[in-house]
Amino acid sequence: xxxxxxxxVLRNGRILDPSQEMDVVGSVVIEDAQIVDMGPDADTxxxxxxxxxxxxxxxxxxxxxxxxxxxxxxxxxxxxKSGTQAAAAGGFTNICCMPNTSPPLDNPxxxxxxxxxxxxxxxxxxxxxxxxxxxVGQSGKQVSDxxxxxxxxxxxxxxxxxxxxxxxxxMRAMETCLQLDVPIMVHxxxxxxxxxxxxxxxxVSAMLGLAGIPRSAEEIMVMRNCLLALNTGCRIHIxxxxxxxxxxxxxxxxxxxxxxxxxxxxxxxxxxxxxVGEFDPNYKTTPPLRTPVxxxxxxxxxxxxxxxxxxxxxxxxxxxxxxxxxEEAPFGMAGLESAVGATLTYVxxxxxxxxxxxxxxxxxxxxxILRLEAGTLRPGGTPVAQVTVIDPNVEWTFDVHRTFSRxxxxxxxxxxxxxxxxxxxxxxxIYRDPFFNDGRCTLQLA
Amino acid sequence: MRxxxxxxxxxxxxxxxxxxxxxxxxxxxxxxxxxxxxxxxTVGLLFFENSTRTRVSFEQACSYLNFRSVNFxxxxxxxxxxxxxxxxxxxxxxxxxEAVVMRHSSAGACNLAARxxxxxxVNAGDGCHEHPTQALCDALTILERKKSFKGLKVAIVGxxxxxxxxxxxxxxxxxxxAEVRFxxxxxxxxxxxxxxxxxxxxxxxxxxxxxxxxxxxxxxxERMDEGLVSISEFRRLYQINRATLRAAAPDAIVMHxxxxxxxxxxxxxxxxxxxxxxxxxxxxGIFVRMAALAWVFEESVVSKKAxxxx
Numbered sequence: 143x144x145x146x147x148x149x150x151v152l153r154n155g156r157i158l159d160p161s162q163e164m165d166v167v168g169s170v171v172i173e174d175a176q177i178v179d180m181g182p183d184a185d186t187x188x189x190x191x192x193x194x195x196x197x198x199x200x201x202x203x204x205x206x207x208x209x210x211x212x213x214x215x216x217x218x219x220x221x222x223k224s225g226t227q228a229a230a231a232g233g234f235t236n237i238c239c240m241p242n243t244s245p246p247l248d249n250p251x252x253x254x255x256x257x258x259x260x261x262x263x264x265x266x267x268x269x270x271x272x273x274x275x276x277x278v279g280q281s282g283k284q285v286s287d288x289x290x291x292x293x294x295x296x297x298x299x300x301x302x303x304x305x306x307x308x309x310x311x312x313m314r315a316m317e318t319c320l321q322l323d324v325p326i327m328v329h330x331x332x333x334x335x336x337x338x339x340x341x342x343x344x345x346v347s348a349m350l351g352l353a354g355i356p357r358s359a360e361e362i363m364v365m366r367n368c369l370l371a372l373n374t375g376c377r378i379h380i381x382x383x384x385x386x387x388x389x390x391x392x393x394x395x396x397x398x399x400x401x402x403x404x405x406x407x408x409x410x411x412x413x414x415x416x417x418v419g420e421f422d423p424n425y426k427t428t429p430p431l432r433t434p435v436x437x438x439x440x441x442x443x444x445x446x447x448x449x450x451x452x453x454x455x456x457x458x459x460x461x462x463x464x465x466x467x468x469e470e471a472p473f474g475m476a477g478l479e480s481a482v483g484a485t486l487t488y489v490x491x492x493x494x495x496x497x498x499x500x501x502x503x504x505x506x507x508x509x510x511i512l513r514l515e516a517g518t519l520r521p522g523g524t525p526v527a528q529v530t531v532i533d534p535n536v537e538w539t540f541d542v543h544r545t546f547s548r549x550x551x552x553x554x555x556x557x558x559x560x561x562x563x564x565x566x567x568x569x570x571x572i573y574r575d576p577f578f579n580d581g582r583c584t585l586q587l588a
Numbered sequence: 589m590r591x592x593x594x595x596x597x598x599x600x601x602x603x604x605x606x607x608x609x610x611x612x613x614x615x616x617x618x619x620x621x622x623x624x625x626x627x628x629x630t631v632g633l634l635f636f637e638n639s640t641r642t643r644v645s646f647e648q649a650c651s652y653l654n655f656r657s658v659n660f661x662x663x664x665x666x667x668x669x670x671x672x673x674x675x676x677x678x679x680x681x682x683x684x685x686e687a688v689v690m691r692h693s694s695a696g697a698c699n700l701a702a703r704x705x706x707x708x709x710v711n712a713g714d715g716c717h718e719h720p721t722q723a724l725c726d727a728l729t730i731l732e733r734k735k736s737f738k739g740l741k742v743a744i745v746g747x748x749x750x751x752x753x754x755x756x757x758x759x760x761x762x763x764x765x766a767e768v769r770f771x772x773x774x775x776x777x778x779x780x781x782x783x784x785x786x787x788x789x790x791x792x793x794x795x796x797x798x799x800x801x802x803x804x805x806x807x808x809x810e811r812m813d814e815g816l817v818s819i820s821e822f823r824r825l826y827q828i829n830r831a832t833l834r835a836a837a838p839d840a841i842v843m844h845x846x847x848x849x850x851x852x853x854x855x856x857x858x859x860x861x862x863x864x865x866x867x868x869x870x871x872x873g874i875f876v877r878m879a880a881l882a883w884v885f886e887e888s889v890v891s892k893k894a895x896x897x898x
Contacts, residue, residue, distance in 0.1 A: 348778030349596070351695045351716030351755055356779075421696025465674055467694035469715060 149173050151186045152529065152583075155195025159202055160502035161518035170200050170519060170529060175569040177527045180519050193565075193583045195531060201501045202517050203235025203268075203528030203568060205508040207327070207405060208381060208453035209478060211237075211270070214255065215244025220458040220548045222259045225478070226266025228456070228547035230573040232478040233563025235268050235528040236509065236516045237456075240302045241275040248275035248286045250294035257295055266546075267572035269525075271297040271514060273327060276315050280304040285315045288322050297512045298379065300327035303428065303473070307333055309366060316376035325377040325511065330363035330388065331428065340469050342415040342430040350421065352469065357436075360429045361387040368395035371402050379511055380404035382455050384429040386439035393448045403511050405453040408484035409475060409553050411440050417553065423464050423471030424551050427457075441494050444503065451507045452489075454481040458549020476549035480540050482532065484554060486561025490534070497534065505530075526569035531583050534561045538577070590884045593698045593711045594718045595759040602883070603727070603760060610728050610879035613652075614872070623652055623878065626887045630656045632685040634676075635712070636692045641846055641870060642712050642722070646689050649877035658685065673697060677704045687884060690714075708884035716750050722845050723756035725876040727764065729868045730801055733841050737764035743795050743836075744786075745771040746805035746826060746853050747817075749778050753845040757803060758786050771795030772826060775816040792826050796835040803843045804828045804854045819852060829855040833863070841865050 152170040157180065159165075168182035171189070179185050186192075206229065212220035220228075222239075229237045239256060241247035247256065253272050260270035274296035278284045281304075288299055299319060305328060306312045319326050336359040341347050343354020364380060368391055371378040383389055383404050395402045409427060414434050417425045425431060443449040457474025464471055482504070490500045509517025515524050540557050542550040565583050566573040595603070616623040633646055643659075650657040660680075671679075673692070677700075680688060687708040690701055695715030702709040713719040727737070734740055742761050748754045748770045758768045762785035770777055771789045781788055789795030796802065807822060828842060842854070842864045850856050858864060 343779060345780040345783035348749075348781055349755075349783035351714075351718070351752060353716075354779070421699050462672060462674075465700070466672060467692065467697040467700055467714075469694040469696070 149189050150191040150193070151189040152193045152195050152200050152531065153186060155198045155200035155531065156497070157181065157200045157519065158498050158501045159519040160498055160506040161202065161520060161523065165498045172527045172567070175526045177519055177521050177524070179521060192586050194581070194586070195583050197533070197535070198564070198583055199497060199501070199532040199534055200519070201530045201532060202505045202519050203530050203566065204233045204482070204504045204563070205236040205514065205516050206234045206454050206456070206478065206481070207238045207379070207451065207508045207512065208407070209237045209239055209456040210242070210458065210474070211239040212243060212458060213259070214252065218460045219463070222256065222270070223265050224546055224548045225456070225458070226260055226268050226270060228266070228478040228545060229268045230266040230566050230568070231546050232454070233482050233530040233532065233566055234478065235530065235566060235568040236271060236514055237268060238271045238273050238297060238512065241273050241300060242280060242302045242304065246275040246280045247272055248278050248280070250290045253291060253294035253296060267568050269516070269568070271512065273298045273300050275299070276301045276326060277306060277311065282306045282308060282311060285311070285318055288318055288324055292322055292324055296324065297514065298325045298327050300329070300381070302327070302329050302381070305329045305331050305333070305363065309370070312367065313370050313374060316370050316374040316378070320374055320376040325379055327379045327381050328363070328367045329381045330360050330367060332359045332362045335359035335362070339430070340426065341418055342432050344415055344433060346415045346418060350418070355428070355430050357385040357387055357432070360385055361391060364388045364391040368392065368400050368402050371395070372398055372400035375401065377401040382407045382410065382429060382453070383440070383449065384410045384432050384436060386436050389439050389443045389448055393443070396448065403450040405451045406440050406444065406449050407453060407455040408477060408481050408488070411437055411444070412484050412488045413553055421468040423466065423468050424475060424555070425553050426468060426471050426473055427475055428473040441489065444489060445494050450503070450511065452481065452485055452503045453508070454478050456547070458547050459551045460548070461550055464551045475551050475553050476545070476547045477552070478547060479545045480552060480554040480559070482563045483538065483540060483559030483561055486534060487559045491560055527567055529567040530563050531565040532561065533564045533578060536560070536562050536564070536578065538562055589708050590886060591702045591709045592720050592880055592884055593702060593709060595720045595723050595756045595763070596718065598720070598763070600763050603724070603763060606724055606876070606879045606883050607728055607731065609882060610724065610872070610875040613878045614875040617652055617875065626653060626882060626885070628654055628656065629686045629885065630658060630684065631881065632658050632660060632680050632688045634660045634680070634688055634690040636661070636690070637713065639691055639712070641873065642691065645870070645873040646712065646877050648874045649881060652874065653878050653881060655881065673700060674704050677701045681705050681707070687881065710880055710884055713752050715752065717752055718756045719752040720756050721873070721877050721880050722753050723760040724880065725869055725873040726757055726803065726843060726845070727760050728872045728876055729843065729865050730841070732868065733865065734800060737761060737766045740766040740801060741769070741799040742766050742801040742803065743769045743771050743799040744803045744805065745792065745795065745828060747776045747807050748772045748805065749776050750808065751805050754805060755784065758784055762786070769795050769799070773817055773822065792832055793835045796832060799836045800840055801843060802828055802833070802836055802840055803845070805845070806847060806849055807853050823852055827853060827855060829858050833858065843869055845869070
């Protein structure tokens with residue numbers, strides 16, 4: 143992790159910068175931790191260090207809108223240090239951390255704590271943008287002091303896994319957030335319908351004797367939240383859509399002019415309810431893994447733009463919490479270090495998204511939604527140079543024993559992927575894949 | 589060593605082997621001969637959920653087999669002190685138990701137990717998933733009355749969604765060649781049953797038409813508390829009684845895995861009537877569980893031998 147000296151050149155790579163609609167072979171020039179020039183004609187003279195990026199993608203640092211760093215209070219699952227290291231290894235230079243910690247991030251002191259700790263020298267070197275709790279204690283009753291939280295540095299507000307059920311509370315929260323210009327991230331789940339459920343309500347749950355979570359639980363809340371956003375004007379971002387109905391609701395809401403964006407998580411476009419197999423708790427997530435029809439519609443919606451971005455919903459748990467009977471296991475899976483592999487394998491190489499659009503969903507759009515200074519390679523567009531180098535064709539096997547995250551609960555353990563983030567820069571080089579050693583993108587003194 | 593966790597994964601030959609063994613165990617027990625020459629084993633009966641008949645049945649089975657049974661219950665064990673199921677199972681393994689019979693409120697709990705126990709695990713009911721030994725004793729009881737499963741029509745009536753017996757019965761009877769129907773109100777039947785080998789009927793009369801076997805399931809009070817069903821409506825639409833049984837074949841038998849809610853899913857007259865084989869189900873439970881324990885230890889013991897001894 144040495145800092146990048148005077149003039150460093152990432153040479154001869156495929157530059158994919160959606161913020162400039164740029165897809166060309168060229169170079170990116172970094173000086174004093176800042177991007178100073180980029181493109182096919184970038185001035186690479188007097189370079190002190192050269193990285194040969196031929197055959198590789200040079201992308202703006204990836205942005206994950208949806209991670210759980212678990213600190214404070216749940217350090218047995220993840221810490222800010224291990225989570226940010228996992229982010230760097232996954233190719234992310236900006237991540238949002240969700241507020242459902244213990245205690246929840248409902249007060250400015252906690253936001254300060256996150257910002258301090260994530261910028262410490264021993265952390266992963268990525269930027270952490272905290273999401274504040276929408277209601278006090280995530281109780282769904284009283285809206286938090288969002289003005290104070292905003293001043294402390296939150297980029298959005300959310301009650302995440304404990305979503306506000308009371309519509310009048312949600313409406314008041316949206317009015318407040320509209321006034322403060324803070325977007326709300328909403329996990330859409332009608333808890334009265336999903337309460338006892340452990341997986342998608344369908345043929346597999348019927349066979350396994352597991353209580354089902356009906357798709358309506360998600361869709362009703364997507365519809366309600368879209369309507370409230372339409373009627374209040376508050377910007378909302380819908381977390382992890384999983385059903386074709388939810389996709390259609392978002393499509394309608396956008397058509398009506400509601401200020402709505404939404405994301406999908408890799409497990410919802412790679413896997414179906416069948417993956418639960420014989421009660422494997424690693425496949426337990428909320429919303430649950432759905433059916434092949436849902437996966438098809440989700441992929442289509444990624445292609446047509448109804449789904450704005452891809453987020454990991456990185457939800458690490460300690461092994462002892464997951465190694466329990468399925469019904470008792472927590473919902474969620476670690477995802478930071480598998481997101482790029484899963485996306486390239488199931489979306490890009492499947493022809494659903496072009497490389498440029500893939501990078502847009504993983505970087506530029508989430509940065510735009512949250513108004514982060516990120517998601518671009520434009521000189522001066524970010525506080526420090528944020529670059530992710532992706533080898534789009536490397537074939538590798540995801541192994542939880544090699545991840546930085548403390549959460550080993552992954553749906554993708556043992557899965558083969560094609561495509562991986564191999565080197566991540568955030569000011570300086572913060573991560574290099576130890577198995578990527580064919581000589582490319584290796585520091586060479588000019 | 590083998591596990592007996594789900595009928596869903598059992599092959600027809602194995603089902604037949606256990607049923608044959610159970611029939612021969614029954615013969616030898618009733619004739620007073622020793623049913624087995626198996627080595628003495630120590631079996632843990634691990635019941636995290638209440639049970640009377642299944643637990644007693646396994647205890648009886650152990651005693652006829654000359655096995656030692658060791659009892660645990662959820663409330664009396666260290667699970668109450670926060671121990672995980674994994675650690676409980678590891679402990680029992682190192683207490684040198686040779687098999688575990690387990691009942692647990694979570695579907696799939698036996699899969700986890702099997703992963704860590706390393707010896708035979710017999711599922712005595714896991715959540716709403718399966719209850720294989722109950723299905724086997726239902727099968728033995730049917731076989732005693734109907735001689736063959738081929739072409740039999742079986743209606744399983746009532747709270748199918750929450751019934752592990754319904755799932756195990758359906759798999760077993762379907763594998764052995766019977767036609768299985770689930771009959772019940774929409775709130776108590778899974779919305780999608782394409783993963784189960786059954787035909788669904790929401791109308792009792794249609795569901796019972798020409799069936800040879802009726803299995804009535806207990807309507808659990810919790811379900812009424814959840815508002816899934818009104819008891820008076822259920823009684824009116826789905827009760828097994830003399831009038832509703834007219835739709836079934838004239839020699840149809842009536843079964844119930846127990847415990848009964850007399851006057852709810854089944855009326856008194858039928859419960860005590862000549863078509864009912866509930867008591868046979870209970871006594872066959874012992875022999876089937878003897879056979880199941882022998883089978884998991886891969887002792888294909890008796891069968892012919894016991895007959896030869898006589």
